[in-house]
Amino acid sequence: MNDLILYTPAGVVPKAALVRRAAKRLTKLGFEVSIDEAALLKHQRFGGDDDARLAAIHRVAKAAPHVAFATRGGYGLTRLLDRIDWKLIAKSVEQGTHWVGQSDVTALQLGLLAHAKGVTWQGPLACDDFGGDTVDDITEAVFLEAMSCELEALGFRTTEGFDGLQVKGTIWGGNLCMINSMLGTPHWPKIKGGILFLEDVNEHPYRIERSLLQLHQAGVLDAQKAIVLGEFTNYRKFPLDRGFTLKTVIAHLRTLTKTPILTGLPFGHVPTKVTLPVGAKAQLVVDGRDVLIGWEHHHEH
Structure with a gap:
């Protein structure tokens, strides 16, 4: 079929x-x-x-x-x-x-x-x-x-500093704003020890930081094995940012949570994007700057 x-x-x-x-x-x-x-x-x-x-x-x-x-x-x-x-x-x-x-x-x-x-x-x-x-x-x-149920893993490049990282857990995530809107509702998946991936569009870095801080202060980030950031696109910079960028947001979050925050996932509101399972058991391995995420296969038609 x-x-x-x-x-x-x-x-x-x-x-x-x-x-x-x-x-x-x-x-x-x-x-x-x-x-x-x-x-x-x-x-x-x-x-x-x-x-x-x-x-x-x-x-x-x-x-x-x-x-x-x-x-x-x-x-x-x-x-x-x-x-x-x-x-x-x-x-x-x-x-x-x-x-x-x-x-x-x-x-x-x-x-x-x-x-x-x-x-x-x-x-x-x-x-x-x-x-x-x-x-x-x-x-x-x-x-x-x-x-076609043939995809078993995806690879991408991240920044230095995570060589040797190996974690296993449920892979889950998606759009950051949507995820935050579900926090505290009956529809929130209480995933612990997971691999959380995130992306967003039309959101200034300060709004991205605010959303990430909400997840952190709610205990979500610390409860994960790894956080993987995709693309955050189509926002407009302001003169008053004065050096406040997405990079500074990520650097600040890394000082707050014990969970590794990786960047570089080719996913988001961009033309080139991968397809990722939500809810599968997965493993993330970093070798140098090379990241590999693999997962278990589930039902085939």
Whole structure:
């Protein structure tokens, strides 16, 4: 089975052509693509009203395709968290469904991890990564390898100072703002001894620091084995920053937590991104500046 459903759980799709182009490209890559009946709905800034988007999520879960591919992020899943049938989504994962997306989709993935421990995938979004003028070769290749259950590990380069680090734990994470919005709610996954990866977009370094400090002060950072930072992009610097940068933010956080903070993960709101499991048992190893993250395989269709 290689069926793939495009659905819209959060923000409105700006142009139907984006979904159709993504569907065409994914079909050429070997998927049997279908577009959910509500994928192109519009209600305010959402891809349909709350009831329509909730029904779409449950409809996709019942269909249990090989890939449940979110069209885009934006905002909207937070409004649905109290109403989602987590057991239904978990059942689809057990049947082999790969739920894929990033950004606002982080809420769905961490909610499932909190309620049912199901493994999902942080990765591309259909419109953003497959619906544009071009598709990044690495993004496409890693996505295909992950969806074919062949991807076992990812490597990248980090800064000096972590040579010899070896940790094991649950890999989890996603968009920093979305993660912080779930802290203290029933949908928060209480992961201890994990490997936490983070990214964000349109957030100034001071806002990133504030979010990271919230996680630190809540005990989340110290409870992890490692923190891995992806890309933090599309923010505007201010004259009053006076040398305050993302680098100084990371340096400050490293003085506060005992947990190693690594940078360089090729993931975020950028064209070139990897696909990562959320909720899998993983191992992180550093050799010099080379980082390798590997994980256990789970259900195949």
